[in-house]
Each structure stands twice: as structure tokens, then as C-alpha cells.
Amino acid sequence: MNIVLIGYRGTGKSAAGHLVAARLGMPCxxxxxxxVKKAGMSIPEIVELKGWTAFRDIESERVREFAGRDNVVIDAGGGIIERPENTEALQGSSRIFWLKASVETIVARIEGDTERPSLTAGKTFTEEVTEVLERRTPxxxxAAQHAIDTDGLTPEQVADRIVALWRKG
Incomplete structure (x- = not known):
């Protein structure tokens, strides 16, 4: 059984994922x-050269590959839930934890991030986060069995909550 962390960028998936993996002796x-490794280029380069559909195709391929493993922590990208087949593949072998945060927290955490191209043209960063979150929240x-609000929590506190829920079964 795997642990999968889903949620928008800036909700703490990567930081908490590494901590959870270390505490449970699992790879992250x-x-x-x-x-990026599979494509041989950064995410902005993939999107610029090949488009979002090509990026999502590579993402779905990697989801299928890693969903087939056992006892790993998977830090999933924010848009992983955009394709139902990704959610289905992960639900079959994983407990899914949704890390969520307010728009204000997300913006404060990732406003300077240049690793992801815009998802909505012509919008401010805050407008983009708000719009995409509204679409993705349902x-x-x-997809998730557990939801953890990361507003005001440290990565260690988030990891503590994930590990406690994991151990409860």
C-alpha cells in the first residue's frame, strides 16, 4: 500500500512527503x-514545446508506473486529478491524502515559483489560484480518503498527521 499526497502547488506535498517517507522508512x-527525468526537460519547457496535453500524457504514464509499486510515498503533482484514470490507478494501490490550504497561503508560499507555467492566461496569480482551486477542489x-488543512502548520506537523492517520489504518 502506498501513500499519495495530492493538492494544489504550495500545500506542502513535497516537504511533508519527504518527512513521511523518512519516518516510515519508505522511498519518496x-x-x-x-x-522531468522522463522528458529530459523542465516542466515549462515541456509545456512550451509540446503543450499541456503532452505534459499530462507523460504524467499519466508515470502515474501508472508508480501506482504499481508498493510501500512508497508519492508526491503527486497538483493537476494529477485532472484525469480520472490517474485517480483510479492511484486509488487501487494507495491511501490518498489531500493537502489543502487557503488561496492566501498558497499565493504566499509559491508566488515566486517559476517551475510551472500559467494555467490561465490573462489572470493575476491570485485569480489563477482561485479559479483553478475552484475547479479542482471537488x-x-x-479522490482522497483524508484531507489535511496545512494553513498554519509546519511540514513536520503535516507529516505527523499523515503518519498518525496511516498508522490508524
Whole structure:
């Protein structure tokens, strides 16, 4: 059984994922890093040269690959839930934890991030986060067995909550 962390960028998936993996003696797989490795280029380069559909195709391929493993922590990209087949693949072999945060917290945490191209043209960063979160929230909620609000929590506190829920079974 795997642990999968889903949620928007800036909710703490990567930081908490590494801590959870260390505490449970499991490897941590960052899907975005695996996509970059597979494509041989950064995510902005993939999107610029090949488009979002090509990026999502590589993402789905990596999801299928890593969902087939056992006893790993998977730090999933924020848009993983955009394709139902990704959620289905992960639900079959994993407990899914949705890390969520307010728009204000997300913006404060990732405003300077240049690793992801814009998802909505012509919008401010805050407008983009708000719009994408509105669309994705029902998908995150439907995919996850557990939801953890990371506003005001340290990565260590988030990891503590994940590990406690994991151990409860």
C-alpha cells in the first residue's frame, strides 16, 4: 500500500512527503521530478514545446508506473486529478491524502515559483489560484480518503498527521 499526497502547488506535498517517507522508512517519489527525468526537460519547457496535453500524457504514464509499486510515498503533482484514470490507478494501490490550504497561503508560499507555467492566461496569480482551486477542489475531495488543512502548520506537523492517520489504518 502506498501513500499519495495530492493538492494544489504550495500545500506542502513535497516537504511533508519527504518527512513521511523518512519516518516510515519508505522511498519518496516526486512525480514532477520523474516527469522531468522522463522528458529530459523542465516542466515549462515541456509545456512550451509540446503543450499541456503532452505534459499530462507523460504524467499519466508515470502515474501508472508508480501506482504499481508498493510501500512508497508519492508526491503527486497538483493537476494529477485532472484525469480520472490517474485517480483510479492511484486509488487501487494507495491511501490518498489531500493537502489543502487557503488561496492566501498558497499565493504566499509559491508566488515566486517559476517551475510551472500559467494555467490561465490573462489572470493575476491570485485569480489563477482561485479559479483553478475552484475547479479542482471537488476532484481532490472525491479522490482522497483524508484531507489535511496545512494553513498554519509546519511540514513536520503535516507529516505527523499523515503518519498518525496511516498508522490508524
Amino acid at each position: 517519489i516526486g512525480l514532477d521530478a520523474e516527469i 476532484l481532490y475531495k472525491a
